[in-house]
Amino acid sequence: MNILDKIVLRKREEVALAKELVSIKMLESAIHFNRTPYSFEEFLLDEKRSGIIAEFKRRSPSKGIINDKVTVEEVTTAYAAAGASALSVLTDVDFFGGHTNDLLAARAVNNIPILRKDFMIDEYQILEAKALGADIILLIAAILTPDEIEDLAVFAKSLGLNVLLEVHNLDELQRSVIPELDAIGVNNRNLADFSVNIQTSFDLVEEIPDDFLKISESAISDPITINELRAAGFDGFLIGENFMKTQNPGASMADFVSQLISV
Ligand SMILES: O=C(O)c1ccccc1NCC(=O)[C@H](O)[C@H](O)COP(=O)(O)O
DSSP: OOHHHHHHHHHHHHHHHHHHHSOHHHHHTSTTTTSOOOOHHHHHTOTTSOOEEEEEOSEETTTEESOOSSOHHHHHHHHHHTTOSEEEEEOOSTTTOOOHHHHHHHHHHOOSOEEEESOOOSHHHHHHHHHHTOSEEEEEGGGSOHHHHHHHHHHHHHTTOEEEEEESSHHHHHHHOOTTOSEEEEEOBOTTTOOBOTHHHHHHGGGSOTTSEEEEESOOOOHHHHHHHHHHTOOEEEEOHHHHTSSOHHHHHHHHHHHHHHO
16 A cells, blocks of 8 residues: 555544544634635735745655654744745644644734645545635645546635645646646655656646646755746745755745845
């Protein structure tokens, strides 16, 4: 069984348990449930921001512990101050050391879009995302059928959420594109063997219809790569480990962004 199968199996158990503990009515009465999500497009295309979607990531299946010494509040506010266009907060507990409380904590101290980074397989998780104060949800083509992608995207849009679809290859892209999506992300990490290759983004960018925001995800560690990806047509850049592996992820991002402007 590969890692994605393991994650999805566990996710099904988690969602079933959450449904028993917290009713949909309770989610709908949460303080953030009726807030209007920020527009992902507006923040991503704002030229005063960096285009970076900066991720809070304690650990990962590929790297183990990345950073368990920093708080979500200090890191995400520093990311925002350094020019992040959006934040990505992992809410998966078992594989990434995240928590839904991390999203709530990030929402409490930030005024830019937040992506709930998790493995979405059920409408219940989208209701949770709205209740936690997320603005964007992630749909991963590798774990969903085209019908599931459509159902979940339509449901998320009905709640005013932005939808980011993640693909790893041309086949996933071609079978998954639907008008309800806001953004399409190309993940440079092969989730079967964890190998990374930025070339995946360059190979797929022209296949993504121009109606969608184009995001390159994973393994970005050099400001020059951002300039190259931007020139190729990408609007956004999801970066986690490169900042989180340092003692001060916010300062690391500020330094990265300063080089971005000067290259
Ligand atoms: O990061 C992993 O090891 C991983 C393993 C299995 C499924 C997903 C995984 N990562 C999720 C992500 O998409 C990344 O956290 C995100 O793109 C940031 O990547 P990076 O900048 O390389 O931390």
